[in-house]
Amino acid sequence: MILAFSLVLGTDNQPQDTDSSASFHPRSHPSLPGCENGPVTNSTTPPQLDGWLHRYSGKVRDLYVPADGSDAHLLVVASNRVSAFDHVLEPPIPGKGALLTALSNWWFERIDLPNHLAGEGSGAPAVPEEVADRAMVTRRLDMHPIECVVRGALTGSGFAEYQRTGAVCGIELPSGIEDGDLLETPIYTPAYKAPLGEHDENITFERSVELVGVEVATALRDASLRIFTAARDLAAERGVILADTKFEFGRDPETGALVLADEVLTSDSSRYWDAEAYADTSRDRAERLASFDKQIVRNWLRAHWDGTGEPPALPDEIVERTYARYRELYTRLTGLER
Template identity: 85%
Template sequence: MTTLPASTQLAGWRHIYSGKVRDLYTPADGSAAHLLVVASNRVSAFDHVLEPPIPGKGALLTALSNWWFSRIDLANHLVADAAEAPAVPDEVADRAMLTRKLEMHPIECVVRGALTGSGFAEYQRTGAVCGIELPEGLSDGDLLDEPIYTPAYKAPLGEHDENITFERSVELVGAEVASALRDASLQIFTAARELAAARGVVLADTKFEFGRDPGTGELVLADEVLTSDSSRYWDASVYHDTTLPRKDRLASFDKQIVRNWLSEHWDGAGEPPVLPEAIVAQTYERYRELYVRLTGGEPPYSPVAV
């Protein structure tokens, strides 16, 4: 097992998993009711974690998730009363979510309000996305008349998620759960898209994850929600300016700056190069701009790079 850096050790908590950008913990006393989900400042692209991290990114995305959770009319995984859980350590307080432990559904609930990314690539090949037939002649970035639900199977660690049809999701989790996941995802997306539009932002697509409360059987919204890392947002004024090149119109509020720089300066062989300070700063600013546009306030900032 790889030795974890000291920065992943937290008083009162036992580290159980690190993904590309997040770390998970359970209470060190062995109780199983809670999880601590810590968003790091790490940034990944093309299946590599890059150096250096983006200072403040974890705190910003956590704050944005919390902002959305407070506006979504559905049970979520956040723990309201933390009296029975270990204290959240100060060093990660601004980028940690104390959550209840759930039985997670193996479905990534993707909703698309626009045709772009992997969905557009599939449409070009087949005329459909995850089995949903779409009109002919659509272009990259076109908004859809109605959002579509295009689930994915969450593959085992180390493998890539697989786009699936709704019918396949029924086979995986049963008709009742599959329908509940679809309906909740479309409901949340529709409301979020309207709120974003009122703030001059296009919500193009997003992904949700849900779990089951083992005690009540309740469907619970989990993970991050409607952040720059889980969603694609466009500046509405730029998107609707048809005099601009399409790549400029579809510039998203996320780490695309990093992907673009890597594509220009790395051939994919060996370890990726270190990101220049200017790229780090521009990436954080892109994340920050979305937060300000949506919430109307300034995000928290954590100078700790993890």
């Protein structure tokens, strides 16, 4: 096990805008990540699944509810869609959904914290065979409106904020940090999960206390840092650097326990680097910080699209290289082949 702790939270500090009732807003259920803040922008039609009714599609995931009208569970299907620059691209990446689901499940098994998976004996409808390798049956939760970001390195939007202010989400950092530098201690930099169609907002820990109360905010921060630290150490043993990631949590409406939800520590929710490449200072920064995700797609689009109209179709080579990058991370972390 990576870590073991259990948190039970009172009801006094729950956020005012969460609801475990039959709402299908992506901010009200446990499994559509922050980057899903918007509907699918292409014509992809989610499959009809026996025993389930489709309710929502994000850029990458499709959400279903039980056809019998019960509201205790959800089916979340990871598609093979790939998005960049607020567009869902064509063609999809075959096998991507299965890899993301398998990696999430692998991490869930190693994190000894309650998670959103329904599990056997829950009474939930079965996962349909046609999506069995890329779907999860989850429990409904009262979701916290905080995206729990942990940074072990400074890059991306965090580095941009540091350049402007010398701090990230209110955390003052030493001067002289360069893009991609590892931090001596991981930092917790939360974001407020904005309503559908709006952009998430980076916030300070103090602001998160105002949103959800000190007990919940502290529990979210502490759980995120402990999971990140353990996952970072495990990844390092496999020659991989976990640079940053995001977690989402909900509250079990029956027990009050903090529950880990959404995808966890995948290529889409995390930034991983190859440790050997990172240590080779003779390489340029782009090579040292090459991540195990869709960065190949982003780079190709920047070179072949001016951002107007619909993006061009991805060449077969880009599709294959992107899938290979996702698969390499899965294999290196888990030691398993897919």
